[in-house]
Amino acid sequence: MGKLVENGPKSMVIGILALQGAFVEHQVMLQKLAPSLHVEISVNLVRSIQDLQACDALVIPGGESTTIALLAKHSGLLDPLRDFIKTKPVWGSCAGAILMSRSVTNAKQGGQDLLGGLSVTTVRNGWGSQIESFEAPLVVTSLSQPDRPFQGVFIRAPAVLSIDLAPEDPPLRVIARLPVDLLPNTQSVIQENQGLADHFNPQTVVAFRQGNHLFTSFHPELTKDDRFHDYFVQECVIPSLITNPSSNMLK
Numbered sequence: 702m703g704k705l706v707e708n709g710p711k712s713m714v715i716g717i718l719a720l721q722g723a724f725v726e727h728q729v730m731l732q733k734l735a736p737s738l739h740v741e742i743s744v745n746l747v748r749s750i751q752d753l754q755a756c757d758a759l760v761i762p763g764g765e766s767t768t769i770a771l772l773a774k775h776s777g778l779l780d781p782l783r784d785f786i787k788t789k790p791v792w793g794s795c796a797g798a799i800l801m802s803r804s805v806t807n808a809k810q811g812g813q814d815l816l817g818g819l820s821v822t823t824v825r826n827g828w829g830s831q832i833e834s835f836e837a838p839l840v841v842t843s844l845s846q847p848d849r850p851f852q853g854v855f856i857r858a859p860a861v862l863s864i865d866l867a868p869e870d871p872p873l874r875v876i877a878r879l880p881v882d883l884l885p886n887t888q889s890v891i892q893e894n895q896g897l898a899d900h901f902n903p904q905t906v907v908a909f910r911q912g913n914h915l916f917t918s919f920h921p922e923l924t925k926d927d928r929f930h931d932y933f934v935q936e937c938v939i940p941s942l943i944t945n946p947s948s949n950m951l952k
């Protein structure tokens with residue numbers, strides 16, 4: 702799967718924010734994938750500012766976004782994470798994707814600290830509660846073996862309510878959509894745009910790329926399919942290390 706990138710990095714450190722949620726599953730998947738890539742990958746769990754400083758890229762896993770934000774606040778990680786996102790590749794999956802949104806609706810009482818980085822407004826639990834969780838095959842042509850659908854696992858997933866691109870924001874490229882007929886009809890919060898065709902409906906967007914960041918509202922780490930992890934390393938992390946050869950590339 703891995704392609705040899707000329708003048709590419711020899712090694713990299715990918716951190717996984719390990720305060721709550723599915724961080725072990727991301728770690729296992731990245732560690733399994735590493736030997737097939739032509740680069741040495743250390744996968745580090747991140748729980749402190751020092752852990753974060755050692756990383757070239759970060760995965761913020763699914764779990765519970767309010768809890769992750771609270772724990773990040775208590776660990777003094779909120780601002781360091783915000784700074785990290787400004788310069789390095791970060792992948793937010795599910796709760797992680799909520800945290801990387803510019804704004805969020807349906808937050809828990811008391812509000813929700815966000816990390817930002819992505820030009821979207823999301824709604825927490827966009828498809829409803831745990832029992833409305835579902836799986837759906839996604840057509841993702843940016844992945845290797847594009848003809849093979851990727852099984853999206855949506856667990857109390859956020860939905861994209863709107864894409865709010867400011868002129869100075871990096872372009873946003875949609876990677877995967879759900880067909881309109883799979884959009885929820887139970888949640889009044891996201892019914893408004895349902896008349897729109899897939900292509901124009903932000904609520905159909907379930908994965909996108911913005912700059913070197915990746916957003917997935919579902920959980921690739923809970924499948925056996927490592928193509929999103931491969932995509933993150935090859936398309937987001939390696940290019941960022943080539944244009945911005947930081948410490949770890951020269952190790």
Ligand SMILES: NC(=O)CC[C@H](N)C(=O)O
Nearest residue numbers: 763764765766795796857
């Ligand atoms: N699977 C998930 O990550 C669920 C996210 C959860 N609904 C939240 O608000 O954080």
